[in-house]
Amino acid sequence: MSHSPSLPDRPRLELDPEMSDAERLEAIRQHFRRIVQVNEELEDRLADAEGRRGELKDDVEQLKRENEVLKTSSLYIASVEEITDDGVVIKQHGNNQEVLTQAASRLDEDLRPGDRVAINDSFAVQQVLDDETDSRAQAMEVTESPDVTYADIGGIDDQIREVREAVEDPLENPEQFETVGVEPPSGVLLHGPPGTGKTMLAKAVANESDATFIKMAGSELVRKFIGEGARLVRDLFELAAEREPAVIFIDEIDAVAAKRTDSKTSGDAEVQRTMMQLLSEMDGFDDRGEIRIMAATNRFDMLDEAILRPGRFDRLIEVPEPGPEGRERILEIHTRDMNVADGIDLGVVASDLDGYSGADIASLATEAGMFAIRDGRTEVRQADFEAARDKLRDADTEDEQVINYQY
Numbered sequence: 011m012s013h014s015p016s017l018p019d020r021p022r023l024e025l026d027p028e029m030s031d032a033e034r035l036e037a038i039r040q041h042f043r044r045i046v047q048v049n050e051e052l053e054d055r056l057a058d059a060e061g062r063r064g065e066l067k068d069d070v071e072q073l074k075r076e077n078e079v080l081k082t083s084s085l086y087i088a089s090v091e092e093i094t095d096d097g098v099v100i101k102q103h104g105n106n107q108e109v110l111t112q113a114a115s116r117l118d119e120d121l122r123p124g125d126r127v128a129i130n131d132s133f134a135v136q137q138v139l140d141d142e143t144d145s146r147a148q149a150m151e152v153t154e155s156p157d158v159t160y161a162d163i164g165g166i167d168d169q170i171r172e173v174r175e176a177v178e179d180p181l182e183n184p185e186q187f188e189t190v191g192v193e194p195p196s197g198v199l200l201h202g203p204p205g206t207g208k209t210m211l212a213k214a215v216a217n218e219s220d221a222t223f224i225k226m227a228g229s230e231l232v233r234k235f236i237g238e239g240a241r242l243v244r245d246l247f248e249l250a251a252e253r254e255p256a257v258i259f260i261d262e263i264d265a266v267a268a269k270r271t272d273s274k275t276s277g278d279a280e281v282q283r284t285m286m287q288l289l290s291e292m293d294g295f296d297d298r299g300e301i302r303i304m305a306a307t308n309r310f311d312m313l314d315e316a317i318l319r320p321g322r323f324d325r326l327i328e329v330p331e332p333g334p335e336g337r338e339r340i341l342e343i344h345t346r347d348m349n350v351a352d353g354i355d356l357g358v359v360a361s362d363l364d365g366y367s368g369a370d371i372a373s374l375a376t377e378a379g380m381f382a383i384r385d386g387r388t389e390v391r392q393a394d395f396e397a398a399r400d401k402l403r404d405a406d407t408e409d410e411q412v413i414n415y416q417y
């Protein structure tokens with residue numbers, strides 16, 4: 011690298027006391043010329059230096075950009091499990107490996123268990139990811155006012171009455187419970203086969219009590235949001251407090267509240283943590299105002315009894331598969347906006363649908379409508395329902411064949 015030549019010396023004016031006035035004047039003139047010359051020289055050098063500085067600045071910007079790219083492309087995602095005196099315990103997403111590591115000193119204050127963080131190749135925490143609102147949004151379905159009403163639900167009138175008592179009444183008349191001196195149930199657990207209207211029931215009660223409906227699916231907590239379950243459960247209750255009156259609905263709660271098994275894999279530990287968070291939220295729930303908690307499961311037999319203790323899910327409501335009358339009612343509901351031919355006896359159609367859930371009946375009605383459309387008709391006939399039933403039955407058998415084949 012070449013060194014820049016040194017700067018020109020500062021010109022000096024040397025006057026001899028012996029000099030005549032004319033000589034002095036000449037010396038001053040020369041000094042002046044020299045100053046002008048040095049000044050010009052310095053200005054040139056300054057212009058050169060500015061140019062060079064501009065080039066270096068561009069180089070720095072370029073390097074900064076490259077550095078950013080390198081930094082971001084080489085970081086992995088993990089969740090903070092614990093902050094100990096020895097360092098931070100993180101769990102990597104994907105392989106679930108737990109690692110004791112350190113955080114960059116600028117992050118020391120910011121880290122909290124449950125945070126999503128970016129780690130480098132040597133596992134050091136580099137960055138806290140601000141995705142809280144993001145995964146909240148993904149993990150929770152929030153509806154200000156769901157459009158399901160009790161009139162949309164068929165065949166489970168007793169269950170509707172029980173849910174109204176346990177959820178709607180305490181939301182609408184809390185004073186009444188206080189005056190009488192009874193505690194409303196802490197949590198309501200709906201259990202029964204798939205597609206029988208459990209989710210509908212929770213939505214309808216939220217709607218009819220003018221409460222915000224906040225749903226979280228247990229299965230997603232353990233499959234999609236690995237390492238974030240406990241934090242999302244905390245967020246769920248926080249969100250409900252912000253939006254009260256609110257109905258919290260945890261679907262497929264068995265995914266986070268199944269009986270403990272013997273295996274001690276890290277996946278189990280994660281599920282346990284999520285369940286412990288849920289229990290502690292429910293236990294600390296006494297004075298939280300206008301929030302009701304509901305959950306649903308198709309696997310009641312699998313539940314850990316800890317979640318059924320008093321103060322937790324202490325009101326159990328079974329939502330069974332509909333009987334013939336219930337099926338007829340559900341069929342009426344799902345055909346009420348359809349142009350059904352006069353004289354069709356929905357009771358006869360329903361009596362043939364043994365083992366159908368509400369969800370199956372909803373698909374049957376749509377399928378019958380499709381048969382009419384394919385046939386170029388504008389009204390749905392008895393034969394369409396029969397054709398739809400045969401089609402669904404065939405599809406079911408095919409599913410079973412696939413399953414048999416797989417196993």
Ligand SMILES: Nc1ncnc2c1ncn2[C@@H]1O[C@H](COP(=O)(O)OP(=O)(O)OP(=O)(O)O)[C@@H](O)[C@H]1O
Binds near residue numbers: 208
């Ligand atoms: N009792 C019912 N009355 C009317 N429609 C019903 C009934 N049960 C189910 N359905 C229909 O089936 C759909 C699915 O029902 P829903 O999601 O409430 O069932 P679920 O019991 O929560 O099922 P899962 O256990 O599979 O989550 C509803 O959107 C509705 O169209």
